[in-house]
Amino acid sequence: MAEASEVAQPGGSDGPADLPKAELPKLYRAMVLARVVDERCLTLQRQGRIGFYVPLQGQEAAQVGSAWALDPEDWIFPAYRELAVALVRGVPVKLLLDQFIGNSGDVLKGRQMPNHYGYREFRFVTASSPVGTQISQAVGAAMAARWKGEEIVTVTYFGDGTTSSNDFHAGLNFAGVFKAPTIFFCQNNQWAISLPRERQTHSETLAIKATAYGFPGVVVDGTDVHAVFAAVRAARARALAGEGPTLIEAQVYRLGPHSTSDDPRRYRTDAELAKWKEKDPIARLKHELLTASVWTEEEDATLWETTRKEVVAAFESAEATPPVDPLTMFDDVFAERPAGLELQRASFAELLKDGGLKP
Amino acid sequence: MTELTIVQAINRGLAEAMRADPDVLVLGEDVGVNGGVFRATEGLHKEFGADRVIDTPLSETGIVGAAIGMALYGLKPIAEIQFVDFIYPAFDQIVSELAKFRYRSGGQYPCHVVIRSPYGGGIKGGLYHSQSPEAYFAHTSGLKVVIPSTPADAKALLTTAIHDPDPVLFLEPKRIYRAVSGEVPDGELRVPFGVARTAREGADVTLLAYGAMIPTCLQAAETLAASGVQAEVLDLRTLVPLDEAAVLASVEKTGRAVIVHEAPRFCGFGAELAAILAEKAFFSLKAPVQRVTGYDTPFPYALENMYLPNAERIVHAARATLAAG
Ligand SMILES: Cc1ncc(C[n+]2csc(CCOP(=O)(O)OP(=O)(O)O)c2C)c(N)n1
Ligand SMILES: [Mg+2]
Numbered sequence: 001m002a003e004a005s006e007v008a009q010p011g012g013s014d015g016p017a018d019l020p021k022a023e024l025p026k027l028y029r030a031m032v033l034a035r036v037v038d039e040r041c042l043t044l045q046r047q048g049r050i051g052f053y054v055p056l057q058g059q060e061a062a063q064v065g066s067a068w069a070l071d072p073e074d075w076i077f078p079a080y081r082e083l084a085v086a087l088v089r090g091v092p093v094k095l096l097l098d099q100f101i102g103n104s105g106d107v108l109k110g111r112q113m114p115n116h117y118g119y120r121e122f123r124f125v126t127a128s129s130p131v132g133t134q135i136s137q138a139v140g141a142a143m144a145a146r147w148k149g150e151e152i153v154t155v156t157y158f159g160d161g162t163t164s165s166n167d168f169h170a171g172l173n174f175a176g177v178f179k180a181p182t183i184f185f186c187q188n189n190q191w192a193i194s195l196p197r198e199r200q201t202h203s204e205t206l207a208i209k210a211t212a213y214g215f216p217g218v219v220v221d222g223t224d225v226h227a228v229f230a231a232v233r234a235a236r237a238r239a240l241a242g243e244g245p246t247l248i249e250a251q252v253y254r255l256g257p258h259s260t261s262d263d264p265r266r267y268r269t270d271a272e273l274a275k276w277k278e279k280d281p282i283a284r285l286k287h288e289l290l291t292a293s294v295w296t297e298e299e300d301a302t303l304w305e306t307t308r309k310e311v312v313a314a315f316e317s318a319e320a321t322p323p324v325d326p327l328t329m330f331d332d333v334f335a336e337r338p339a340g341l342e343l344q345r346a347s348f349a350e351l352l353k354d355g356g357l358k359p
Numbered sequence: 360m361t362e363l364t365i366v367q368a369i370n371r372g373l374a375e376a377m378r379a380d381p382d383v384l385v386l387g388e389d390v391g392v393n394g395g396v397f398r399a400t401e402g403l404h405k406e407f408g409a410d411r412v413i414d415t416p417l418s419e420t421g422i423v424g425a426a427i428g429m430a431l432y433g434l435k436p437i438a439e440i441q442f443v444d445f446i447y448p449a450f451d452q453i454v455s456e457l458a459k460f461r462y463r464s465g466g467q468y469p470c471h472v473v474i475r476s477p478y479g480g481g482i483k484g485g486l487y488h489s490q491s492p493e494a495y496f497a498h499t500s501g502l503k504v505v506i507p508s509t510p511a512d513a514k515a516l517l518t519t520a521i522h523d524p525d526p527v528l529f530l531e532p533k534r535i536y537r538a539v540s541g542e543v544p545d546g547e548l549r550v551p552f553g554v555a556r557t558a559r560e561g562a563d564v565t566l567l568a569y570g571a572m573i574p575t576c577l578q579a580a581e582t583l584a585a586s587g588v589q590a591e592v593l594d595l596r597t598l599v600p601l602d603e604a605a606v607l608a609s610v611e612k613t614g615r616a617v618i619v620h621e622a623p624r625f626c627g628f629g630a631e632l633a634a635i636l637a638e639k640a641f642f643s644l645k646a647p648v649q650r651v652t653g654y655d656t657p658f659p660y661a662l663e664n665m666y667l668p669n670a671e672r673i674v675h676a677a678r679a680t681l682a683a684g
Binding site: 199358 | 388389391393394396416418420444445448484486487488625654655656657659660661662664669671672675
């Protein structure tokens with residue numbers, strides 16, 4: 001058996017539009033892994049061992065189902081909440097945790113806040129905080145891929161609130177005009193920090209916005225991996241057939257706070273939360289697996305336990321990884337350091353030697 | 360007098376201005392029900408209602424554009440940009456519209472919008488929750504740029520901003536939102552724009568700074584005092600309009616200047632200050648002007664304490680001016 005912290009890879013583009021029963025436990029494992037990392041990180045943040053964290057609880061089926069429907073060659077332009085997508089892509093948990101700490105194992109060299117990772121190797125483009133900026137970029141990458149004759153799609157992830165951003169509109173418009181092979185995957189988790197979905201836009205759905213840009217928008221139940229998988233599969237086939245983009249609105253709920261800096265009790269009710277907790281995508285898939293007799297309670301208990309152990313071990317290993325080298329602060333501003341920056345680096349190195357700087 | 364933190368003082372300033380004038384309103388992301396992500400607008404939604412404390416969709420260009428329209432129509436909108444790092448979607452509205460409306464209309468359409476926004480590092484915010492972009496805006500003619508460093512100033516300068524006839528970008532030092540508290544006079548109090556504050560008097564070297572760097576400069580001044588060097592700390596308070604006279608008077612007295620800001624050095628606000636000193640205080644200077652600033656890199660996450668100017672670096676620079684003559 002593969003380690004729980006390694007996610008089995010999706011089947012590839014020749015797979016069917018329906019998820020085969022035998023594949024379901026693999027998706028379930030990915031969702032459980034995401035949940036375990038999430039729970040762990042919330043605790044670690046409270047303990048001050050990581051500085052900040054953006055949870056994804058409630059959005060696992062939307063993320064795993066969508067990522068499962070892609071080819072490894074497809075490019076992903078994420079926001080900051082797409083942990084399960086990264087896991088399905090194959091990003092090791094330890095590497096993500098290195099980023100959350102910002103240590104020397106972090107591919108990003110400790111430069112960004114937790115959750116703002118990116119891995120060229122996994123075609124998972126490094127995220128930024130300003131919402132929506134990735135959307136038009138995904139369209140450009142899709143146009144480039146087509147121009148180069150490569151059979152891939154780009155997928156961009158964003159939230160309900162981000163449909164109000166400049167780049168949502170610019171990106172959808174470009175994609176419509178240029179028939180870009182892009183999938184706009186909107187996770188409507190009902191809230192943009194404290195603003196509820198119905199006060200974000202007067203549109204009946206978010207998906208309907210695609211109509212104005214001349215291409216289809218579909219609504220799916222984002223707690224149902226099957227529905228999500230099928231919608232992304234269809235959008236992907238459409239894009240590769242040269243028919244252009246699709247906007248998918250996956251309806252989910254952010255079960256946790258917006259981030260560890262947020263207190264959702266200030267703006268939403270326990271009753272609402274309780275209602276959506278009943279639709280917890282992980283419980284839902286587990287129930288389905290049990291009913292289909294492809295999973296047992298014993299297997300389930302073992303999975304949670306081993307996954308927890310592995311995540312704890314991965315974090316211990318990340319915590320033991322040395323801090324980032326301070327001098328790397330001056331790298332990657334440009335391809336080569338200009339003279340002025342070289343001088344700043346030299347005076348910084350002096351200060352470091354004198355002990356005038358502390359991390 | 361009431362003992363308040365900076366963020367509480369801002370909250371007071373907003374509430375008092377709204378009570379005094381029904382044309383004052385607040386708009387932005389999460390400012391209403393949630394009371395702002397830093398709680399600067401806490402309680403306002405309850406007191407003044409959703410029509411005057413407006414939770415907007417997630418669009419900074421919408422926020423500033425709508426505020427401009429409200430101002431043109433005669434209201435006094437106070438727009439909040441949640442973090443100044445997210446102001447760029449509204450850059451066009453600010454630079455092309457807000458700052459130029461009065462001028463381009465031959466004075467017909469003044470545009471008194473206040474944009475409040477937390478700025479600066481020190482909260483482990485990484486690239487996009489830490490920046491100090493004051494120089495972009497100070498470079499934009501027609502826009503005033505205000506940065507308080509104490510609770511009393513935060514309230515008084517905000518009150519002045521709300522009553523100012525021109526657009527004001529009011530940058531709040533979020534790192535010291537709660538770290539600094541002090542006595543704040545009750546009731547309306549205004550501090551005029553363009554008047555710097557001497558945060559500490561001294562005769563040997565002038566530290567020129569603003570916002571969250573003031574406490575750091577005061578700390579450096581303490582260290583310097585221990586070795587017999589008296590540093591004067593000048594808090595600029597408003598970058599536009601700039602109290603050039605106070606800058607010159609202090610540096611003419613001490614003959615030495617250290618300019619401190621968090622923003623990167625190249626073309627930072629310190630460059631303007633250094634140019635003014637070179638032009639107008641050249642013969643008073645006993646040593647080259649020093650700048651202690653952020654480095655010319657994006658703002659890093661893990662290394663933020665090494666990136667941000669600290670007291671040691673300021674002391675080091677002050678000593679360099681003393682060693683030079
Ligand atoms: C341009 C911009 N403005 C404001 C913010 C602050 N902010 C961070 S996340 C967020 C809400 C985003 O909501 P949504 O798009 O629904 O995504 P979710 O966080 O719910 O996944 C806001 C306002 C930001 N990151 N970028
Ligand atoms: Mg949302």
